[in-house]
Amino acid sequence: MTKIRLQILTPLKKILDEEVESVILRTTEGDMGILYDHEPVVTLLDYNTIQYTQEGVKKVATTMGGFAEITSDRVVVLTDASEFPEEIDEERARQAKERAQKRLADKSMDRIRAEVALKKAITRMNLKGSI
Missing domain, CATH: 2.60.15.10 (F0F1 ATP synthase delta/epsilon subunit, N-terminal)
Incomplete structure (x- = not known):
């Protein structure tokens, strides 16, 4: 091939x-x-x-x-960032996801930045199989 x-x-x-x-x-x-x-x-x-x-x-x-x-x-x-599975810290990704979800719930926060942070955390967690 x-x-x-x-x-x-x-x-x-x-x-x-x-x-x-x-x-x-x-x-x-x-x-x-x-x-x-x-x-x-x-x-x-x-x-x-x-x-x-x-x-x-x-x-x-x-x-x-x-x-x-x-x-x-x-x-x-x-791309803005790229990681391999072995480079991802699952706990850190989980914490980032929780922070982003809290920011999205708070109407005074920057919604676009919170949405991007949430997408990044979910992508990392999906790669590690923890979501």
């Missing part, structure tokens, strides 16, 4: 830059599967995960919004 280059980039660092067999992105329109020779496209990403297969092993990382540029031989993901 011909491989494609997957790059996951955040404003702070390069998370991943490797050859993979396939990628599944959660876009704002739904899931998108990508193999070598995919039609070129740019798409918006949702707060969720990116799944990819490398050497026959399925792997996953979070994506906190952003977008992906897909060409026939490359997927470049630009």
Whole structure:
């Protein structure tokens, strides 16, 4: 199987830059599967995960919004933040979720920031399987 280059980039660092067999992105329109020779496209990403297969092993990382540029031989993901399961502290994510839910209940708080914080916490918890 011909491989494609997957790059996951955040404003702070390069998370991943490797050859993979396939990628599944959660876009704002739904899931998108990508193999070598995919039609070129740019798409918006949702707060969720990116799944990819490398050497026959399925792997996953979070994506906190952003977008992906897909060409026939490359997927470049630009996202606010990205983490692998082993990097996520479940307790910290649970506490962040609770704080965000309290902020959403308080009408004087910045609702948009609270919603983003809640999405991030839920994404992390989903990746760890604790929600």
